[in-house]
Amino acid sequence: MTAFLPGRSRRRAGPGARFGARRKHSRLPLRWRVAVAFALTSLLVTGLLALITWNLASNFMLDQERRSATGQATTNVQLVRSYLRRTAADNPVEALSRLDLDRDATLFLRTGGRWVQRGRPIDIAALSDRVLADAGVDTPPRRSVIGGLPVLTFALPIPEQDALYVELSSLGELEQALGFLRTVLIAGTGASVLVGLGLGRWAARQALRPLRELNVAAGRVAGGDLRARLPEDGDADLAPLATTFNQTTEALERRVASDARFAGDVSHELRSPLTTMLNAIAVLDRRKAELSPVAAQALRLLSADIQRFHQMVIDLLEISREQSTTDDRELEPCDLAELVRHALAGRPEETPLSVPGGNPVVFADRRRLDRAVANLLDNAAQHAGGAVRVTVLRRGDLARLEVDDAGPGIPPELREQVFERFTRGNRSGDRGNGTGTGLGLALVAQHVRRHHGQVWSEDRPGGGTRFVIELPSVPD
Structure with a gap:
């Protein structure tokens, strides 16, 4: 998950700024x-x-x-x-x-x-x-x-x-x-x-x-749609620009695909030794009573780092799978409130769910959307003491999901940066179990973009942070 304490970044985004918001010109x-x-x-x-x-x-x-x-x-x-x-x-x-x-x-x-x-x-x-x-x-x-x-x-x-x-x-x-x-x-x-x-x-x-x-x-x-191309048979003066743009996007698409394959290959190669280490840690953890205090402390630190490393490998595998293009024909109607209710039911903490005005329906890949909701809840649990309220509602032709927490909030200058990969603010050097991998919210933004939606963070009335996802809803 992604920590949101202030770091060294100087990027600024106003309150309620949406992910990928356009720059205003006067x-x-x-x-x-x-x-x-x-x-x-x-x-x-x-x-x-x-x-x-x-x-x-x-x-x-x-x-x-x-x-x-x-x-x-x-x-x-x-x-x-x-x-x-x-x-x-x-x-x-x-x-x-x-x-x-x-x-x-x-x-x-x-x-x-x-x-x-x-x-x-x-x-x-x-x-x-x-x-x-x-x-x-x-x-x-x-x-x-x-x-x-x-x-x-x-x-x-x-x-x-x-x-x-x-x-x-x-x-x-x-x-x-x-x-x-x-x-x-x-x-x-x-x-x-x-x-x-x-x-x-x-x-x-x-x-x-x-x-x-x-x-x-x-x-x-x-x-994220690297298949975008410009027609090259238009105006003769603009044809070189279209050719250059198409060549650039093709090179970028090849580079992204290569990076995704590399991340996937590395992650697959790491899973086997990580599984071995996790099993070994489990064996040692069952016999930690026989260890000296110094060895027990070392075991706890090693276990925390291996667990975080394991989560990072899982996230990298998810990201590498996401680099492949998602066809809109693979999406299916999904009751957003039921999906969120199912995600909350499998969690240890109890979080109230509010669904005013009926259940909105969206076209979605259930696995990806469920992962996005889970990551938002995990982020609130790790950095804000857990979600205090989850709301699903329909606003015009959009379905809206709100996840509220009562944590310290996110500084305005970090509200866009938290959705970037490996963004962990000034906790980047911490070794605790609650610091996250810096990939959770990046996966949320990536999944939401695949569904033609938006995600952003804003101040929650009464204190804390509100993460908002908006997706196109299915007309009644």
Whole structure:
């Protein structure tokens, strides 16, 4: 079994960390960075085109409106001059009434020191003094807002009659057209950003698909499935990577198989002399009353080490058998609560079993799963005074087994490490019978992975440690 006192390891895992948990990253994922880059590029291009289009179109439309209004104002002032010359300015209102007037336009005429107007009513005081002071045939029209309406202001003098003609040409329709154009350009730019974002997501998904396949295959290898391979007939640029990955996994599979055969061969070779030594120790133990105190003490130490050595050989044989691939077709429906109840019945200590919500059923290799449960109970017995409670329940589509103890607990930095082989913390040099071999929890993790499940340790409410196994359950 695996001891869990603090050792020299510096590996860290947060509370409740699952075996093989993924490392968290705070940076924006690559697919989103590509999508954002596409969106920003689209914003830059379409925004620049929209700005150029807006400047060209607005300047062109305003220039056309200014030309048209200037021509109309020039014609109007000539008509007024001709009328005033004929009538000596007896009726200036009649001079304005003879002119064609656009909707929302306003005409002013100052003659004889008084103002008359026609069209949309506007207070003459709203005209700026600068407009009146700059009156002249060569003075360009001014664009301003008078009376809440955008207008072009023309101020044209009539010197021979000491008169001043002022025309306010409405720009309302032009402003509406420019507003519509502005809305279309902004909406088009926004739409192009969304299209760019979607196109970037699609392009990133297509570009990263081989990497996702590589990630899945690497995850399978990390989980113990050394048969995982990548297709080599895909993208020509990624074919060398797939070939290298496949060659690496093949070499790793051969190496693991070779190591497993070596461990199995050594373990088999050791079983015979170990059996002889165990029998010899049993004979000596029956006659320990005849031994001196020093010899009896030596016998106890030798017996403890041989028992631990024997357990290590058994665990190594189990590990070597586990290196062979487990076919899912060999799994059978298994009542998890009944399996745990059977494991508890064969133990010397009594441990309460709780099964709330009915018995969950899992697909399992009964021998391996029974060994995993037994190892968790042995671990609690050796290092925490025994299990105080075992719970079997169903949580969603998962079957959950909890083994609680009231021991000293496991430091957070060792909660992943305890599932590694030969992890015994600072007890690695002890020779007592309760130190374990450092393989028990590693076998638990290995068996659970073979069943496509997870195992981890966490703090138990009220003190101690809780070991948790979660396996896919059989649907009702």
